[in-house]
Amino acid sequence: MKTTALELTDLDVRYGGVQALRGLSLTVAEGEIVALLGNNGAGKTTTLSTVSGLVRPAGGTVRHEGQDITRSSPPSIVERGLIHVPEGRRIFSTLTVHENLLMGGYPVRDQATLRRRLDRAYELLPRLAERRAQQGGTLSGGEQQMLAIGRALVAGPRLLMLDEPSMGLAPLLVTAVMDVIRDINAEGTSVLLVEQNAKAALKIAHRGYVIENGECTLDGSAAELSADSRVVEAYLGGV
Template sequence: MSGKEVLRIEDLNVFYGAIHALKGISITVNEGEIVTLIGANGAGKSTTLNTICGLVKPKSGKIIFEGEDITGKPAHEIVKRGISQVPEGRRVFANMSVLENLELGAYLLKDKAEFKRRLNRVYERFPRLAERKGQLAGSLSGGEQQMLAMGRALMSAPRLMLLDEPSMGLAPLLVKEIFAIIKELNEQGTTILLVEQNAHMALSIAHKGYVLETGKIVLSGPARELAEDPQVKAAYLGG
């Protein structure tokens, strides 16, 4: 299933002032995988994603993407290399239209024909965005905003997609729909690193998982095994 290594994090340490947010974590993501980071609030999941995509600078450690050291590179450089993030809380541009939000996702792209191709692909995958392309993003429902945030990330044709809490604040039915879409994106070739508080849903679609507790990885393994692990069940699956 998994191809070559796409992302490797080695012994990453991140501080916020005096707070040691990430304590020497190491993670690998292989081509074609969905890898999930699960853990309680404040465990360091979002910090991990923000460090990968250049928004947070690590104190030490390495981030290797497709064999190249990208540690501490500026965020726009990292997008150029093929990593895009769907941020926590969706962060769509509320007073811009759906189409304008999608255009921003492809701001590095100069080829008009390729832009059209990508836009059509996003509209095929998210028909609701096509129906609402002229509407202000702020007027969309939570689920539609999540789809827009994912569509916007896809416009840069990423080889690695970072998803931060995609189910947050969504009704259970929508959570199912969003996770079905994530699975489909992966089956169509996008490698995904997923941060998610809904451990049950995350482990049901992931190939591999890491459990973060207060900045440390305490468990890792195939997602199926983690879902059956008594520790994980007790802490995260309401077992």
């Protein structure tokens, strides 16, 4: 039986008078890719922000590998290997590709480990190796997304959380990004993937959850969700 990498139980999150999450519960098993599907404003980004410690829940618990991290600080959560790639990439536009990757390694104290992770990021994302001396802000949208993922890899994720990695990308680049996520997962990293492109997400995910108005309304294997008429109608274009 697989170990549980992440367990969210009965999470309630409020922004002032607005309740963003309502008793939300989900799990990510070790080695899984789990997709979070839902419309804008459903609570997907809030879910990732709560796991990262950027948002404090009004109720419920967040557990990583069995340990309660609900009230842990964001830096301590990063040090545990929960790495969040936020929506919009948020690279350092005036730093070079290599300097951006080094920023991902700020928690890494052992230089040999840092060098090994940098080498692996360049190996997995060869376009970054070609652009290593180029300023991040001059990269294409797809290259910037790869850079954001590469920076996360240098941090050494045990669980990688990605928020809309395909947003704004052409179809070929969406496929390339999803292939990279699948490769990262194949090396043992668990993935929690928030993605508007449900078709692309379900192609690489093992399981998924549908979130509506801050609640999980549907869950199942990727195959089950892909065949569910409600998912097809709402998120797969009715085809």
